Amino acid sequence: MPSDDRKKSRVTLLDVARHANVSRATASLVIRKSPLVGAETRARVEAAMRELGYVYNMGAARLRAERSHTVGVIVPNLTNPFFAELLSGIEAVIDSAGMVVILANSGDLVERQDMVMRRMREHGVDGVILCPAADTAPEFVERIGEWNLPLVQLLRHVSKDVDYAGVDYAAGMRQAVDYLASLGHRKIAFAVHGPIHSAYLERIEGFREAMVSRGFDPGMIIRVPYQTARIPGSAHLLFDKAEKPTAVICFNDVVALGLSAGLHDLGREVGENFSLVGFDDVAEAEVMRPRLTSVSTGPVTIGENAARLLLDRLIDPMLPPRRVVKETQLHIRQSCAPLAVTTL
Amino acid sequence: MPSDDRKKSRVTLLDVARHANVSRATASLVIRKSPLVGAETRARVEAAMRELGYVYNMGAARLRAERSHTVGVIVPNLTNPFFAELLSGIEAVIDSAGMVVILANSGDLVERQDMVMRRMREHGVDGVILCPAADTAPEFVERIGEWNLPLVQLLRHVSKDVDYAGVDYAAGMRQAVDYLASLGHRKIAFAVHGPIHSAYLERIEGFREAMVSRGFDPGMIIRVPYQTARIPGSAHLLFDKAEKPTAVICFNDVVALGLSAGLHDLGREVGENFSLVGFDDVAEAEVMRPRLTSVSTGPVTIGENAARLLLDRLIDPMLPPRRVVKETQLHIRQSCAPLAVTTL
DNA sequence: ACGCCCATTTAGATCGATCTAAAATCTTTT
């Protein structure tokens, strides 16, 4: 009984059809839930499929029908929990549309992104959700459109003419600045890191605008290391210049966690004599001490938005380009204090 | 110029062949890098492919060749950073073998797992890497083998007869207990959470064994909530019983972060008058204060192991079942203190 | 009984690659 029917190839639609005394074409109609087949016939075919243990061969279907029920998702970094949540949202929506996601990691490198993109085409994905690697040329994204391959840009955009799902970073920065200003802070630093892309620039620009619109100095921007473990050790950068900040806004929560630890090491009491606000509002924000005040971006929702954008475009490829940018929300916890207390 | 050649279908191998003045068969051989074709011919065909912008149609190839260059990866939870890292390792190895990963989320639900598994079969994956949902029956996993679908179990195992890539959880628990014992602790609690599966049981069993082998009471096991945000509030559970622990080992770092915060809230000084060791050694361990002492499991490596196991089996399906369990390593930082100090 | 219309069902071509087995070409040997 071990390798009994090892030779016998898989059950095909033709087998099902024969077993149910119908033609291949009718069996095909049953699978696709066509209203054309009679109720009795349908039942017979369905029974046959069950009895024979038939498994639909998507590959064969795709060849003829030009739909693979597959979408490609390309992210620059799987390790970052933020992308994991994003992916979770994408997967959920794609899955509920009866499709599957093919995952790839560009490592934020344009050459790898080229490779990966080609691979996706070879696999005949119906569409792609792409978080473009830093330094991606607009032509790259536009060329994909010329291939008639539906695409949505995720989090970062390089072309105005292609769908985009992201976050209103500028507004998020404004919320952070406004909040700190309401606590009396005027000397606010911005701690950034990582590769430079649209989301990076939007945040910087949002910070600048919010600061100058209040007459604050927007020049206190420091760059911390990309490697998580080295962030705490770079907290001193905040105080290296002549002008010392009383608060810092962080590029994301990874930076926030790191600086929070680093400030602690420098003897600063975050939430008492120094204020810190994060960005992304990851789950850890709630379990650190002091609890992290953070601008929430909601990665799962963003992923869902992106997936829905793509699904819509699959239905109607002629839709004009759309952008859905999610509003951020400031989640106030305990990492900020009024300036009065600070100077006390 | 917009919808100019919209009708014209994709460039096919036949087009390439014609353009290079060879037959379809020869062109096919060139693609597959067969040594049969002459150098001059090969160059001509390759030039033709480049000129026409040919894209390989994996779907068509698969239909004939019974290989999809695709592997399915099913995880119970994408949101958990641990799985994200795991996935990163898998993706890297699979990608470098020229294959792609199809991703799915079972939500730790066996019914969804059934669905997802069927979907994978329909898409004709060459093999599957599965982290079985809690309560998965051994038959489920064994049936997959009967379908001649190569499978490797990830992190959790439900059948001895199927490849497995995971971690030596029991040894990890021993390392944690040994370390705490060396600091003089005898009353050690174990804080667990989440669904129950082999990895869960192995950890519990490892803890028990390590404790009884030293003559310590292995009964101080507490269950904290699964939801991250509610873990800090459950720290009091550690002290609800008559016997109070002086140290706690955590099921994973999510629990560790949460309890660390909760203990702080209760006025305990972790790393001074209470000791805590985590499990997994995630990146955050380095940026929390006190720095978290944690048993490192190395998710990226585990993912790589799993992928390699699958790749090997793809080459030789008749290989006997193998298990590669990674050794853990205790990463000592600052969250534990000698008992002497505690009682001082 | 006949033609007509509706609802079902079907044969056969098709998608774009791979595979087999044989043919064509080029070398070498005798």
Add this chain to the structure above:
DNA sequence: AAAAGATTTTAGATCGATCTAAATGGGCGT
């Protein structure tokens, strides 16, 4: 120069579905 052998190339069948266009069968009006 022919035979044998090695190297390249190729025609045509094939994988398992979908699609088109046509066939089948029943019910109904006249």
